[in-house]
Amino acid sequence: MEIAFYVHHHGSGHLMRCLAIASALKNCHITFLGSRLEQYRSLIPDNIKFISLPMDTPGDQDLDVVDQSPAGLHYAPLNVNGQLQRVNTITSFLASNPNLLFIVDVSVEVAMLSKLCGVPTIVVRQHGLRDDLPHQICYRNAIGLLAPFDERMSGQVPEWISNKTFYTGGLSRFAPSADLSDASKRNVAVLIGSGGTSINNDFLEHLSVECPQWIFHIVGNIHSSKNINNLHLYGKLEDPRTVLANCCLVIGNAGHNTVMECASLNKRFIAVSEERPFKEQEEKARIIEDLTLAVHIHASEIFQVDWEEILENSLASRPDWNGLISSDAAERAAAYLMHTHRTVFQRN
Numbered sequence: 001m002e003i004a005f006y007v008h009h010h011g012s013g014h015l016m017r018c019l020a021i022a023s024a025l026k027n028c029h030i031t032f033l034g035s036r037l038e039q040y041r042s043l044i045p046d047n048i049k050f051i052s053l054p055m056d057t058p059g060d061q062d063l064d065v066v067d068q069s070p071a072g073l074h075y076a077p078l079n080v081n082g083q084l085q086r087v088n089t090i091t092s093f094l095a096s097n098p099n100l101l102f103i104v105d106v107s108v109e110v111a112m113l114s115k116l117c118g119v120p121t122i123v124v125r126q127h128g129l130r131d132d133l134p135h136q137i138c139y140r141n142a143i144g145l146l147a148p149f150d151e152r153m154s155g156q157v158p159e160w161i162s163n164k165t166f167y168t169g170g171l172s173r174f175a176p177s178a179d180l181s182d183a184s185k186r187n188v189a190v191l192i193g194s195g196g197t198s199i200n201n202d203f204l205e206h207l208s209v210e211c212p213q214w215i216f217h218i219v220g221n222i223h224s225s226k227n228i229n230n231l232h233l234y235g236k237l238e239d240p241r242t243v244l245a246n247c248c249l250v251i252g253n254a255g256h257n258t259v260m261e262c263a264s265l266n267k268r269f270i271a272v273s274e275e276r277p278f279k280e281q282e283e284k285a286r287i288i289e290d291l292t293l294a295v296h297i298h299a300s301e302i303f304q305v306d307w308e309e310i311l312e313n314s315l316a317s318r319p320d321w322n323g324l325i326s327s328d329a330a331e332r333a334a335a336y337l338m339h340t341h342r343t344v345f346q347r348n
Helices: 013-022 037-043 081-095 109-117 133-141 159-162 201-210 241-245 256-264 278-291 309-317 328-344
Strands: 002-008 027-035 048-052 099-104 121-124 144-147 165-167 189-191 214-218 231-235 251-253 268-273 294-298
Touching: 002 013, 013 027, 013 037, 013 099, 013 256, 013 328, 027 081, 037 048, 081 109, 099 109, 099 328, 109 121, 109 133, 121 133, 144 159, 144 328, 159 165, 201 214, 201 231, 201 309, 251 256, 251 309, 256 268, 256 278, 268 278, 268 309, 278 294, 294 309
Parallel strands: 002 027, 002 099, 027 048, 099 121, 121 144, 144 165, 189 214, 189 251, 214 231, 251 268, 268 294
Antiparallel strands: none
């Protein structure tokens, strides 16, 4: 089976999700297409071909750019050479690979391009307010929608979208496990993602001063010249499980992978929602707070709230993420894709 993934370049979450699903696809020819994939080359197995796409943003030589997207698309600027070369690379690949199933994670424009090429396309669903015209057209034109979460985390969507969606269950790179951390030691993990965050040095210093009895273990690309006793910086870790296992609380943004990893490790979680297109993180954080699984704090409020009180109150609770993470979510997604491929191309 020929199966390809378009991997969006914002943050690393899209790639990690695609890698998890691809690892469960057996006896398939798999290709990843995306910008900035080179920086993750060490994470992509040799059996996965990857094609680097130029960025679709204006370069120094693009002097006559008109950023006015037509109705039905989110982003289609005029006179951007990278955009033209990007479309050329994608369509050339699609034309050279018959009987291809294309999974788009995520881009309305790439999904629509695939549809125009007559290639069956499955679109990965994300949280947020996706009731705009481009998303509605994209979802209607896809042959299927893939949600890498449990249906209880779906939010309010029209029935036709839910009916068209295959819910994998919670998809995480970590197997579900109990939280065995010692809460009396007051260790808190702070996860810093790569998609843009308000959790920076100023905030960490504020946190350390406001909560001197707590010890904060910082995972992510952040550096500080100050030596603060209750802040421990680990840098970026490919596998932060050891740090997370020893912490009774996690503070992090409400990105999909962070939420799913906290769920899989059954952690108390304080979700700091960042501004994202379509209010994606706000909706996800609201959903898990409504399910009494996390505390939601908007990024604009992180210097106003009483962190000592929030941490103490969180410590007194014990969330039960049971059922929101599926140990076989990647396998379920892979089975769905392979079944769809057989159905579309009428193969036994």
